[in-house]
Amino acid sequence: MTTDVISTGIGTIRTGVLGGGFMARVHAAAAQAAGSPIIALASSTPDRAAAAASRLGAARVEPDAAALIAASDIDVVHVCTPNATHAPYALAALEAGRHVVCEKPLATTAADARRLVEAAAHAGVIAAVPFVYRYHPMVREARARVARGDVGTLLSVQGAYLQDWMLAASDDDWRADAATGGPSRAFADIGSHLCDLLEFVAGERIARLTAVTRRVFDRRAEHEVDNEDIAGILAELASGAVATLLVSQMAPGRKNGLTLELHGTAASLRFAQERPEELWVGGRHGSQLLLRDPETADASSARLHRMPAGHPMGYQDAFDGFVADVHAAVRGEAPDGLPTFADGLRAAVLTEAVLASAARREWIEVEG
Structure with missing residues (x-):
């Protein structure tokens, strides 16, 4: 599969998606609207991952979250999995040096959420939560x-x-x-x-x-x-x-x-x-x-x-605006109001x- 991409000062921003449900579709569409190819996707089972990858236009399927996070050709990991997995997946991605977009709730406890804030600061990467109604x-x-x-x-x-x-x-x-x-x-x-x-x-x-x-x-x-x-x-x-x-x-x-x-x-x-x-x-x-x-x-x-x-704008437009700001932040900008x-x-x-x-x-x- 070939995908047209946009080159930036730091190179192409490449996306990996964890999860294959509705929110994964919204995230993937927003990343693609921002000019980012969906390099890989991982889900709960190989069959679900393959079906989601086909729907969302991902170039390949990874066998599990660990493999996707470890992949050297992914810059931003989108965590769109059940709530209890958000904190461990986001932490693993941060420790691997990836930028992270994690669905809310960021964690199911404030203590875990605080550890993620600290880990993101330590890693020096962009870490965002889609409070997209902003x-x-x-x-x-x-x-x-x-x-x-x-x-x-x-x-x-x-x-x-x-x-x-x-x-x-x-x-x-x-x-x-x-x-x-x-x-x-x-x-x-x-x-x-x-x-x-x-x-x-x-x-x-x-x-x-x-x-x-x-x-x-x-x-x-x-x-x-x-x-x-x-x-x-x-x-x-x-x-x-x-x-x-x-x-x-x-x-x-x-x-x-x-x-x-x-x-x-x-x-x-x-x-x-x-x-x-x-x-x-x-x-x-x-x-x-x-x-x-x-x-x-x-x-x-x-x-x-x-x-x-x-010409009416809606939810996906708001999500697209959020992901565009994530990418701007990855490029070194400071977009106003990025959650x-x-x-x-x-x-x-x-x-x-x-x-x-x-x-x-x-x-x-x-x-x-």
């Missing part, structure tokens, strides 16, 4: 407006990430098994995206929180479940702004209902991921629906507009705070 242009527009004071003093935040794919007791997935998915499911899987988006747009962190979680079914498809379906969080940001957040994988009709609304003394802003071309700007004496337009966007947003106004392993650690810290608060029924001061 790469919707209207998210960057919201962030710019908050940063320049358009909303005034931030007073409150309302956010949610709602899905329905685990609505029935017969709905099952490896994420529902804590051994492979980790001790948190709903919050670690999608609540981490919501909190990353909140802190990224607001420009400040959650300082303390109290949470409740609910597991609706103790068994799914004949096996026990020991992580949550729903999480509700009341949080206080560093400035004193109050946030209410709802995360559920059992909300009928909601597929990827990620919404973030910020209320300030001068204006409100609302972004809905399922309507990514829009940003609602609320005022006391009138509101407007701002549509994506590179001609009028803030510069931080305009650089991510991959299509002219009126790194430090952001993956932040998500792990917040996950542990949510679980601890829910278990102890008390407020938790969030580290960092």
Whole structure:
């Protein structure tokens, strides 16, 4: 198989993918859009790897993760495997001197995530986590407006990430098994995206929180479940702004209902991921629906507009923008807003705070 590639000052950036499911497809498409060939792929079995390699356009199949990580013709390893394997695979790739893109959660414990941050710093490589909702242009527009004071003093935040794919007791997935998915499911899987988006747009962190979680079914498809379906969080940001957040994988009709609304003394802003071309700007004496337009966007947003106004952009475009920034960082640039392993650690810290608060029924001061 031959693949057209783009030469850079450091040579062609070559990609290896661990995993063969939906996220592997998204990662591979984004790498290819950035001009990177998929050199090799490894999955859970040789048959699955061969089928995925054919679908994704990988030049070859490696027998296992260790062989792919050791391959001398791979520069960036994308880890798209079950959660419990993220930390060991990412660590092995870092120790081999590879740049790493690791799916969230970066690790199923904050301690492991912290070790990965330290290992990436020691290796001197780029290590990124795909909090890709940052790469919707209207998210960057919201962030710019908050940063320049358009909303005034931030007073409150309302956010949610709602899905329905685990609505029935017969709905099952490896994420529902804590051994492979980790001790948190709903919050670690999608609540981490919501909190990353909140802190990224607001420009400040959650300082303390109290949470409740609910597991609706103790068994799914004949096996026990020991992580949550729903999480509700009341949080206080560093400035004193109050946030209410709802995360559920059992909300009928909601597929990827990620919404973030910020209320300030001068204006409100609302972004809905399922309507990514829009940003609602609320005022006391009138509101407007701002549509994506590179001609009028803030510069931080305009650089991510991959299509002219009126041609809708979506999730894969956001992912493509993220991987393009990873490659820019590999080339020595410093792209604004690239989510790194430090952001993956932040998500792990917040996950542990949510679980601890829910278990102890008390407020938790969030580290960092």
